[in-house]
Amino acid sequence: MRQRILFLLSVAIISASCKKEASGQTVAVVNGEEITAAELNDALSKNAPQGANTKEARAAVLQQLVDRKLLVQQAKKDGLDKSPEFINQQRRGTEDLLINMLVSRKVNTTDVPTPAQINAFEASHPGMFGRRESWTLSQIVYPLPVSADVSAKLKAAQTLDQVADALTGAKVQFQRSTRQIDTAVLPPPIYTQLSNLKPNEAFIVPGPDKAVASVITERQPNPLTPDQTRQVAIAAMKREQVGTFLQDRVKGLKTGAKIEYQPGFEPPKK
Structure with a gap:
């Protein structure tokens, strides 16, 4: 008892x-x-x-x-916590959190760039700083793929009307649209190439299932204040540093990693 x-x-x-x-x-x-x-x-x-x-x-x-x-x-x-959908999303969420923490640690330990470095960065990104503009684009959106003959005509087209004529002659349906773009989002080589186009000269950007032909119809200055310029420059420099850090880190990790692929899932050869 x-x-x-x-x-x-x-x-x-x-x-x-x-x-x-x-x-x-x-x-x-x-x-x-x-x-x-x-x-x-x-x-x-x-x-x-x-x-x-x-x-x-x-x-x-x-x-x-x-x-x-x-x-x-x-x-x-x-x-639901035992379902494959939950398990996959939970794993992805955990991976994203860990990667974000890895990036945050890198950002928090990165030295603030010097005034000379900031000035050099601004000079190398004119579309983001000194010559920043807002562009109005007239566009034609059409589906891919198109025949080699049509592709040749599109490549030779100098204006948006010539693009439209080539598509109409090939009986390819397309849509017209207008959009605004801030040159700050353009990588420097692309900004340089587009900013040097002749008036009404068209350029084509292909995608996986459609392409967009555009022409710049209007350009408006969109400058930053000195304080904004410095803040934007530092943030952009940090993003570039993080991108370079991740690329270099992944490259180094792959060198020492053992990675096996099921037949048919291997990465494409260069």
Whole structure:
């Protein structure tokens, strides 16, 4: 009897210690799952509108977290966390998070560029800085592929009307459209090539299933203030540094990695 009493007492103690309560750093418990103050503060910093009453905002965001927990629990009851779709997306999300953390570590440890480096970067990107413009493009969008004869006529076309005539003669349907483009998004070689086109000279950009023929019909200056210029330059330089870092890191990792492909899935030979 004494052993039975001790056993029941130990079970009661364990059960009591496992019971989660809304106290201390736990702001709520939803069917046994905790919502911590850290979770609430993180959600509050991301979701609460500026100028909102702190107490009211905290209560509203906490209710959102409670609702979220309930929906997640229901999804698990339905077995969605065991589905192939969930597992694949979870793996992808974890990989994206790790890559982002790797990039963030690189960005946070990168030295701020010097004024001389910033000036050199600005000079090498005129479409982003000194000669930044907004272009209006008249465009013709047509499907690919087209015959070799039509491709030759399109390549020889100098104006958008000549592009239209070539497509019409080949009975290829196309659509006309207009779009705005900021030259800041163009890589320097592309900006140089396009900015030197003659008035009304067409250029064609092919894609996987369609091509776009365009002509620049209007150019408007779109300058930055000195402060904006420096901020944009530093951000762009960091993006380039990250891109170079990732390319070099992947190249180095592939050198020492063992990668096997199922027949038919190998990367194309150069």
